[in-house]
Amino acid sequence: MSQDMCCGGGSCSSQGFPVIGQPIQNFEADAYHENSFRKIHLSDFKGKWVIFFFYPADFTFICPTELEEMAAHYDQFQKLDTEVLSISTDTKFTHKAWHDHSPAIKNIHFPMVADPAGDITKSFGVYIEEGDDRGLALRGTFLVDPDGILQAYEIHNNNIGRSAGEILRKLEAAIFVRKHGGEVCPANWKPGAKTLTPSIDLVGKI
Secondary structure (H helix, E strand, O other), X not given: OOOOOOOOOOOEOOOOOOOOOOEOOOOEEEEEEOOEEEEEEHHHHOOOEEEEEEOOOOOOOHHXXXXXXXXXXXXXXXXXXXXXXXXXXXXXXXXXHHHHHOOOHHHOOOOEEEOOOOHHHHHOOOEEOOOOOOOOEOEEEEEEOOOOEEEEEEEEOOOOOOXXXXXXXXXXXXXXXXXXXXXXXXXXXXXXXXXXXXXXHHOOOO
C-alpha cells in the first residue's frame, strides 16, 4: 500500500479509507460504456481483478492524459483478467459528451462510472469535502483482487498525474503473490525477475 498524501488543500471524507486485506462493499452505479448507458455492480466482476481509477473531473487537463494512457494499456490489463473502472463525480451524460468530443477519451473502452452524489467516492475516502475542489475526487487508484479484497491503493494530489505502467507493474506483482503464496516481490519487481522466499535464513542477508 502506498499513500502519497492525504488531501492536499482540501479535506477528505471523514469516513476514512478502505483497509488493506478487507473486502470492498458492493455498489450499484450508472456507467457509460461502449456507446451505451448501463448499471454496474462490483459483484459483476467477481472472479476478476478490478482497478478503481478515481479522477477529479471530465473536461479537465491532467485527467484525459491519465485516462488515455490507461486506455493504451487496457489490452494488457484485460489479458491479466482485470477490469478498469474510471470514476468521477460527473454524470453519465457528461461522460458521454466527453467521450464524444475528446480525441483522448474516444480511445477508452472500459466503463466510465458516474458518481454524481459522491457515494462511491466517499466510501473510498477520496471525496474532497472542502475548498475550491469540493465535490471532486482525488486521484485515487485501488487494486481489488478476485475475492473483492483490497490489495493496494495510492492517492495523489490532483496536480500529480499517475503512470499506467506502474499500475500494471503493481497488478502483475499482486497476481504473482496471489499465485505463489510463499514468495514475495522485492522493489521494482517485474515478471521474470527474482522473488524472495521469507525465512529466518534471509534475516540480515539482504
